[in-house]
Amino acid sequence: xxxxxxxxxxxxxxxxxxxxxxxxxxxxxxxxxxxxxxxxxxxxxxxxxxxxxxxxxxxxxxxxxxxxxxxxxxxxxxxxxxxxxxxxxxxxxxxxxxxxxxxxxxxxxxxxxxxxxxxxxxxxxxxxxxxxxxxxxxxxxxxxxxxxxxxxxxxxxxxxxxxxxxxxxxxxxxxxxxxxxxxxxxxxxxxxxxxxxxxxxxxxxxxxxxxxxxxxxxxxxxxxxxxxxxxxxxxxxxxxxxxxxxxxxxxxxxxxxxxxxxxxxxxxxxxxxxxxxxxxxxxxxxxxxxxxxxxxxxxxxxxxxxxxxxxxxxxxxxxxxxxxxxxxxxxxxxxxxxxxxxxxxxxxxxxxxxxxxxxxxxxxxxxxxxxxxxxxxxxxxxxxxxxxxxxxxxxxxxxxxxxxxxxxxxxxxxxxxxxxxxxxxxxxxxxxxxxxxxxxxxxxxxxxxxxxxxxxxxxxxxxxxxxxxxxxxxxxxxxxxxxxxxxxxxxxxxxxxxxxxxxxxxxxxxxxxxxxxxxxxxxxxxxxxxxxxxxxxxxxxxxxxxxxxxxxxxxxxxxxxxxxxxxxxxxxxxxxxxxxxxxxxxxxxxxxxxxxxxxxxxxxxx
Numbered sequence: 308x309x310x311x312x313x314x315x316x317x318x319x320x321x322x323x324x325x326x327x328x329x330x331x332x333x334x335x336x337x338x339x340x341x342x343x344x345x346x347x348x349x350x351x352x353x354x355x356x357x358x359x360x361x362x363x364x365x366x367x368x369x370x371x372x373x374x375x376x377x378x379x380x381x382x383x384x385x386x387x388x389x390x391x392x393x394x395x396x397x398x399x400x401x402x403x404x405x406x407x408x409x410x411x412x413x414x415x416x417x418x419x420x421x422x423x424x425x426x427x428x429x430x431x432x433x434x435x436x437x438x439x440x441x442x443x444x445x446x447x448x449x450x451x452x453x454x455x456x457x458x459x460x461x462x463x464x465x466x467x468x469x470x471x472x473x474x475x476x477x478x479x480x481x482x483x484x485x486x487x488x489x490x491x492x493x494x495x496x497x498x499x500x501x502x503x504x505x506x507x508x509x510x511x512x513x514x515x516x517x518x519x520x521x522x523x524x525x526x527x528x529x530x531x532x533x534x535x536x537x538x539x540x541x542x543x544x545x546x547x548x549x550x551x552x553x554x555x556x557x558x559x560x561x562x563x564x565x566x567x568x569x570x571x572x573x574x575x576x577x578x579x580x581x582x583x584x585x586x587x588x589x590x591x592x593x594x595x596x597x598x599x600x601x602x603x604x605x606x607x608x609x610x611x612x613x614x615x616x617x618x619x620x621x622x623x624x625x626x627x628x629x630x631x632x633x634x635x636x637x638x639x640x641x642x643x644x645x646x647x648x649x650x651x652x653x654x655x656x657x658x659x660x661x662x663x664x665x666x667x668x669x670x671x672x673x674x675x676x677x678x679x680x681x682x683x684x685x686x687x688x689x690x691x692x693x694x695x696x697x698x699x700x701x702x703x704x705x706x707x708x709x710x711x712x713x714x715x716x717x718x719x720x721x722x723x724x725x726x727x728x729x730x731x732x733x734x735x736x737x738x739x740x741x742x743x744x745x746x747x748x749x750x751x752x753x754x755x756x757x758x759x760x761x762x763x764x765x766x767x768x769x770x771x772x773x774x775x776x777x778x779x780x781x782x783x784x785x786x787x788x789x790x791x792x793x794x795x796x797x798x799x800x801x802x803x804x805x806x807x808x809x810x811x812x813x814x815x816x817x818x819x820x821x822x823x824x825x826x827x828x829x830x831x832x833x834x835x836x837x838x839x840x841x842x843x844x845x846x847x848x849x850x851x852x853x854x855x856x857x858x859x860x861x862x863x864x865x866x867x868x869x870x871x872x873x874x875x876x877x878x879x880x881x882x883x884x885x886x887x888x889x890x891x892x893x894x895x896x897x898x899x900x901x902x903x904x905x906x907x908x909x910x911x912x913x
Contacts, residue, residue, distance in 0.1 A: 324634045332623050339619045358390050359596060363420050366396070370589035371424035371443035379589075380405040393597030396422065404592055418593040425581045425588060440580065443482045446587035447519035450484035454513045461509040462486040468504035523576075523583055530575030641667040645674055656682040702735040744877050755798040755884055759911050762795055762834055763788040766825045769806045773814065781819030784810070789828040796908035797885050805881040808874035809838045809901045816899075817842035829907070833887070836903040845893035853891050854879045878903075 369382055379396065387394045387407030395414055396404040406412075424441035450458070462478050466488055469476055476488040486509070512520060531537070641662065648657040656678050661671045709728055712718045766786040777784035795802065806825070813823045821841040828835050845853065854875050878901075882889045886906050893899035 328627050335623050366422045367424050368443050371441045376404045376589050395595040396592045414595045419596040420594045422594050423591040444584050445483040446584040448483045455484045472501050526579035527575050702731040705731045759908050760795040760797050760799045762792050762827045773810050782817050783822040787826040792827050792829050793907040794910045796906045801881050805878045808878050813840035834905050834907045838901045841898040844895040
């Protein structure tokens, strides 16, 4: 399909249409997958993060209220059943403390978090102090039952006093057991409290709290001395765990003026508090979290995502069907026109419009050319049948007429009559022989017996065979062979027939006194044979039709004198069967030259 540009080829256009559909489908699918997966992962990550935070918080609460991990195994198994996650606790050197999975089950490659109530994430642990200590770690600040009962009485009295002044409060108990009054806006104890209710009893540290507080101050003072600071110039912070988040401030002591000294104090206070609480909490442990008892990851889309998937799939399907239908209709339209044209009756030579320059357009052009050739062949067939009937009718009519008059006794069957009937039979036989030769040539059954043939000898034989006819017509017939002309590779009988037809045609069209010359010369690997006459010549518009069957330039000439119109077509077939070519040049009033190019060969050995 070299005549079709690449961009217009049917295959390329189909590939482009398919690629566009595929790109649209892939793009829509990718967008939908990214959108739904991102949203689902966000939701899943949010849920997993909430579950992981809850697991860490509950295990941190256990560590805050127990000095070791001895009884944590039941808690771990209960959390695993509740959350559907695999939970494993190990020491920093990866010694298993508790594991909800079966023994020998591989753990995740890295821990999800570290459970250390003295160093929690202050951003994720609700109520965690600035120092990162879990608010549930109370240690020596836990109140005894007697102290809780006494403070509960103070809380009830203050609550009743506040109620008389129009403030409704509720009693909230801190992890250490101390009661705190809160209203809707927050803690009331540190706010604007009426003088009648501010007796100071509820906020006064108990003996155990004071003892723990003094121990913390002593630890902090020792740290400050190690850093070159003078104790007694600092304030006590970070004890919100003992008073519900308000802190216990040392009476009459102000913070250091130097920010660097304040940072040192805070670091010493934090370190002292952790050292004081360390004996009361479990040691740090690594927390490993898995996907539960099964390694299969199940992903369930929400109804909204499912509806979106179905909608996008339907849209892509609709677009695909629409584009495919449009492309198919565009590509099939010329084929339908061809189908309708083929279904027309044989006597109607229908053409189809050529609307494209792709393969279908070329097919339409080829169909139109085939229709034109079929139309010409049909016209030639009708003309040939008519010509054959005319060629056979003339001699048969003459023979029948002479036989009928002889049968009726009108003419005696003398020698002259028999000679006339014989001539008509010869004309009839010649037409039949010519038609048979043409039929064999058309069917490819024209048999050739090729052998080396001398060019000069062949021309002399043809000239001798037509010498009598030339003398009777008063036409000079001669041969001229260039020295060194090679021999022919040809069938001598068929070649004499071909040259004889050309010479006969030349003699019929050359007037008395003219000449016909047979000449031969070498032309490379071929032999050129020319038959030149000085006859009337052939008009330029008639030259393309010289080798057509039953064609004659002079329609008025009789079949007996003008020939049957089959001689030159037979010449063309015979020459082409030998692998050669034949042509003609002519000038009206001067004569014609028939040129035969034939294959040459070496002469046989003597």
